[in-house]
Amino acid sequence: MRLLWAILLLCLAGAAWSETVVPARTLRANTVIAPADLALRSADVPGAFSDPAALIGQETRVTLYAGRPIRPGDIGPPALVTRNQIVTLHFTSGGLRILADGRALGRGGAGDRIRVMNLSSRTTLFGTVQPDGTINVSQ
Incomplete structure (x- = not known):
């Protein structure tokens, strides 16, 4: 009922x-x-x-x-990185920290995952856009 x-x-x-x-x-x-x-x-x-x-x-x-x-x-979020923009790539593992120049292959805002190309090695990587416009590259 x-x-x-x-x-x-x-x-x-x-x-x-x-x-x-x-x-x-x-x-x-x-x-x-x-x-x-x-x-x-x-x-x-x-x-x-x-x-x-x-x-x-x-x-x-x-x-x-x-x-x-x-x-x-x-x-x-508004885009901080545009396609073909030269960006700084950050790679950190334990006590090792590597900085390199790269080219953004996509457009993204803080927290977005985009493809980037390391300008020295021409390797394509994925990274996360940081609030300061740099890219944190993961393995």
Whole structure:
């Protein structure tokens, strides 16, 4: 009997409406989001952002169309490293620390994993972009 009442209450409760953040205009990929680029729309979209403050200063990964909800995979931290940029590669293992010049083969922000090429050996490696724009190379 309790199960029947619980099901009945869930059916009568209906959907809860909340506000969803949408772009106020179409934003091309690789655009840093400003407060004027966002608007709130009354809608219930699972997985979409509801707080504009979480998006301001982030960079679009894909083109965002006006009025459509913004999802977490659509944005990310602003890029610190661009493709073909000369970067410093850091390799640390125990007490050994090696610094080398490299070329970024991708674009990425802090925490992103990108491909890089060591300019001395022409070896392609993967590394993580650090907040200062250097690349921490792993084995």
